[in-house]
Each structure stands twice: as structure tokens, then as C-alpha cells.
Amino acid sequence: LSNSIIHFGPWDSLSSPGYQVPYHWFSAAATALIQNLIGAEPFFVTTLVAPILGVLVIVLLVSAVVKEFVPSVVGRYIALAGILVGSTIPLARRDFQVFESFAPSNILSFFWSLTSILCLILFSKHKRTNFGCLFVLFSVLTLLAKVPHGLILFVFSFLYLMVLSILKSLRIREILPPVVFVLAGYLLIGFVFLRPSPWQDRAFSFPVNSANLAVNSAW
Numbered sequence: 001l002s003n004s005i006i007h008f009g010p011w012d013s014l015s016s017p018g019y020q021v022p023y024h025w026f027s028a029a030a031t032a033l034i035q036n037l038i039g040a041e042p043f044f045v046t047t048l049v050a051p052i053l054g055v056l057v058i059v060l061l062v063s064a065v066v067k068e069f070v071p072s073v074v075g076r077y078i079a080l081a082g083i084l085v086g087s088t089i090p091l092a093r094r095d096f097q098v099f100e101s102f103a104p105s106n107i108l109s110f111f112w113s114l115t116s117i118l119c120l121i122l123f124s125k126h127k128r129t130n131f132g133c134l135f136v137l138f139s140v141l142t143l144l145a146k147v148p149h150g151l152i153l154f155v156f157s158f159l160y161l162m163v164l165s166i167l168k169s170l171r172i173r174e175i176l177p178p179v180v181f182v183l184a185g186y187l188l189i190g191f192v193f194l195r196p197s198p199w200q201d202r203a204f205s206f207p208v209n210s211a212n213l214a215v216n217s218a219w
Contacts, residue, residue, distance in 0.1 A: 001028035001105075002035060003042055010193065022194050026144040027108035046104055054107030059083065061114035068121045109146035112138045113153045120157055123178070124164055132178045140185035144193060154182060 001023075004013045010025040034053070035045045059080060066079040116138035123131035139157065143150025158179060164170040 001025065002032040002045070005029050005032045006036065020197055022197060024105075024144055024147050024194065026112075026141055027105040027146065030108050030111075030145075031104050050104035051107060054104070054110070058107070058110050058114065061111070061118060065114065065118050065121065068118070068125070105146060106149075109142060109149045112142040112145050113149050116142055116153060117156070120160065120178075124161070124170060127170070127174065136178055136181045136185060139182045140189060143186055144189050147194065150186065154186070157182070 001013065004015075005025060005028055007014075010029065011020045011022075013019075013021045013023075015021075031045060031050055034049060035042055038045070038049070040049065062079055062083060063076045066076050070076070116135055119131050119135040119138060122128070123135055135157075139150065139153055142153050161170065161175045161179065165172060165175055
């Protein structure tokens with residue numbers, strides 16, 4: 001996908017020449033940018049550079065987010081330990097654990113979503129328009145990078161703003177503009193980049209039981 005963006009842009013893919021394939025391409029574009037900047041082979045960027053860079057940036061972003069809520073250094077250490085423990089998986093022999101690295105598209109998607117969360121927190125604390133604009137921008141980029149991450153981010157952001165409204169930390173007129181602009185950005189991204197092509201046998205759907213709760217149960 002990164003090579004496709006380098007050579008053909010976000011509309012055409014090496015895997016399906018002659019057909020435009022709509023997909024969430026922004027993280028692949030970021031990987032392609034890294035590839036061009038350092039002049040490395042795509043395999044090297046995908047397997048080494050992107051995961052290592054991803055872990056470092058995610059650690060920094062999580063530290064910045066936690067610092068806004070827990071000023072003490074201990075709180076940040078606890079959060080970073082949580083990242084490490086939550087990202088390890090037992091091997092088949094169950095004799096030790098290894099650090100699990102996600103695909104670059106997921107790792108880079110965490111960049112945009114964590115940056116969006118940080119901007120949202122700063123906007124709620126300082127009520128400055130520039131933080132609100134950055135929150136909207138990175139929220140839209142998150143959807144363009146990974147659709148599920150973008151949808152989860154929007155639900156979290158909406159609930160967070162609603163809680164602040166109930167606690168009287170923000171007024172409704174301060175909450176509405178960023179929410180409306182994020183929704184508008186999502187609709188634009190969906191229409192321009194993610195809308196299925198006529199030749200594709202797929203469509204947008206929302207599963208009622210997306211969490212697979214109580215499968216085969218009357219409840």
C-alpha cells in the first residue's frame with residue numbers, strides 16, 4: 001500500500017491495477033513518507049523503522065496525556081508499565097512473554113488518535129480554539145488512517161465532552177463546534193475516500209451485536 005501511494009497516489013493499488021480501491025490510506029502514506037525520507041527499502045521500513053518509531057512516539061504521547069491528569073512522575077511510570085504489560089503475549093510454551101508489535105497501519109493510527117485525545121484534553125482545560133482545531137484535524141486523520149479507531153475515538157470524545165458539560169466545565173456552545181466539525185470531516189472522508197466503488201461487493205453496515213455479547217442467548 002505504501003508503494004502504491006508513492007507511485008500512484010491514494011486511488012490506485014498495485015494489487016488491483018486498473019481499478020480504484022477506496023481505503024483508509026493515511027497511515028500507509030506516513031510510512032511511504034518515512035521510506036522516502038530515509039531512502040530505505042519498504043520491507044525494512046515496515047518491519048523495523050515504523051514499529052520502533054511507533055513504540056517511542058506512543059510512549060511519549062501516553063506520557064503527555066497522563067501528565068494532564070496525574071502530574072506526578074509515578075503516574076506516568078504506572079501508565080508506561082501498563083502499556084508494556086498490555087502489549088505482551090505468552091508464547092505457546094508459556095515459558096516467557098514477548099512484546100507484541102502491531103502492524104504499521106495500527107501503530108501509526110495510534111499516533112493520530114492519541115494526539116487527538118491530547119488536543120481534546122488541552123481544549124477542555126484551556127478552552128483555546130487552536131486546540132479545538134487540532135482535535136478536529138487529528139480525529140479526521142484517525143478515521144482516514146483506520147476506520148474502527150476513528151469511530152471509537154469519536155465515541156470516547158463525545159462521552160468525554162458530555163461529562164464535562166454535566167460537570168459544568170464546558171458549555172454546550174463550546175462543545176458543539178468541534179463535534180459538528182468532526183462529524184462533517186468524517187462524512188467528507190467517507191464520501192471521498194471510503195465509499196465503495198460500484199464494482200466492489202461491499203457496503204457500510206453497523207452490526208447490532210458488534211461486541212459478540214451473549215451469542216446464541218435469548219439475552
